[in-house]
Amino acid sequence: MEGKAIVFPGISMGVLVSFGALTLCLVLSSASAVLQRFHHPPKPDASLSFFVIGDWGRKGAYNQSQVALQMGVIGEQLDIDFVISTGDNFYESGLTGIDDPAFNESFTKIYTASSLQKQWYSVLGNHDYRGNAEAQLSPALTNLDKRWLCLRSFIVNAEVAEFFFVDTTPFVDKYFLKPKGHVYDWSGILPRQQYISNLLKDVDLALKQSNAKWKIVVAHHTIRSAGVHGNTDELVKQLLPILEANKIDLYINGHDHCLQHISSLDSGIQFLTSGGGSKAWRGVVDWWNPEEMKLYYDGQGFMSVHITETEINVVFYDVFGQVLHKWNSSKQLHSYW
Template sequence: MEVPYKRVMSLYALFLVYFGMVGMLLSAELQKFNQAAKDDGSLSFLVIGDWGRRGSFNQSEVAFQMGKVGEKLDIDFVVSTGDNFYDNGLTSEQDPTFEESFSKIYTANSLQKQWYSVLGNHDYRGDAEAQLSPFLRKVDSRWLCLRSFVVNAGLAEIFFVDTTPLVDMYFSDPEGHSYDWRGISPRKAYISSLLKDVELALSESSATWKIVVGHHAIRSVGHHGDTKELMEQLLPILKANNVDFYMNGHDHCLEHVSDTSSPIQFLTSGAGSKAWRGDIKGLNGHGVNFFYDGQGFMSVQLTPLEAEIAFYDVLGKVLHRWNKSKLLHSSI
């Protein structure tokens, strides 16, 4: 029986569309968002992680101080480094935890700016896709959470990376937690695509400041310590593309660690609520500039020539301040 020509072409077209879409899913470029800077081109923002506990464990007190510092610095936006809702993320788009741990906590006028968020491992224990849903942006327009994406803010580009799928232990969790891996499978292809997308985006960036944000630490002396999968797979990409800062949460502390073989600074801001006082790996590691295992947050101020990083405790006291100069090379 002879198959009609038009039918063959229709099947061929469907074949191309299907496999074309699969290819897009496995190698799509990171979605980009534009963020306005100040009139003089400068930027200022706050960084907070590991926070969503309905105001408990000093979350409300940290939020209050964030509001004061945010007003003083006239911040442009807020970055969340993940573990946005404890203990097991959100149950759905309608979960009241979203408003109880976010909208009703960060109420200061200065914090009514865009929040850019990544997922943490605790977020993956719930309905991870609920946090990614545009529905939550209707509930609170500040909220923007995606797996991986880029924020173009003029003199700075911030690359948000979904680090949880890179960590082996979550796929054989000895504590028996379940994770929402929808959109991740097959894992190997997802990770390969993610790393290629991040590498491409970084290589194409001409921003004065390159900042990468993920939930898990690359270097840390806190409870969880270094993340070997990120050291092996992500760190070489950051070094090759002249990244200035890697910012993360996961360890419930504040810390500043310098890389010993590149200019990258590792900045942990995971002290938005419950902290682990005294739970550290030890402070004898090379490059440790600052460590604090109480609650707090971080601020970032950027100009074309300088970056200033500051860490604050639950009372708003500056615990550590650090400046980095940027040498601009003019073309002839």
């Protein structure tokens, strides 16, 4: 299916570039950084199915290959449209460059099932920033594997839902103040505060202008989590108020190596962690309000999401493909009378 350009009211358009089923729109704004928008067509019945996986790139180790196997099987059953990666795509320190064999060994050679030969939308995690972050963003990797698309922050309009991918690593103070011997690739980020300010403005504006029935934000770092990393204070203070004000439906992240569902009592946002793509942290969980904590699983696995105009269904799976948890929500159709 060929892509088509989407015109967003109130935003001036720059270059339009087609990538098969995708259309990339570079959105130019004098007040903020460049945001990139893609159009991903839903199925003919206007539904959408996709996987979410995070914290995976270990050349098949720590059950990465087993998770990939189950993704392939269930992906065939669900007829998924794409895959979302929540970051930490390559351990321990990202890629060394565009010719790093880890890209093939941890991605292309692992996710080989026919059902997974779909577009992958990926964000950077903190481990990715420890390597050559620019390499993961390079079109050269897409030339190596056409599924690969990794950007800092971008938007995917899938008609029935709109996805807002946010680069959260630059928000975290300790990576700058106490890097613990790690070297981070901050090229394209500095000056940091200007980058963060522009990004927050872009996200707020995009959410305000969105007419999507379902608004989904994807990032690497947690906002609400009972895992070892817990809440990311910088995001709670700076990003969460924007998400609450714009009434998003889902905040999807990785970072904590677990599967998790926290249902906020304050705003109605569902906080979903899918960070079980390979190495998991057994037995690491802090107490959480049981009214909000719907799932905490300290093992490997992944998540599926199915969306229609009126309903959204989320399912978490373990490394054996067994269902751990289900959640659904519904909305009424728009009234035109």
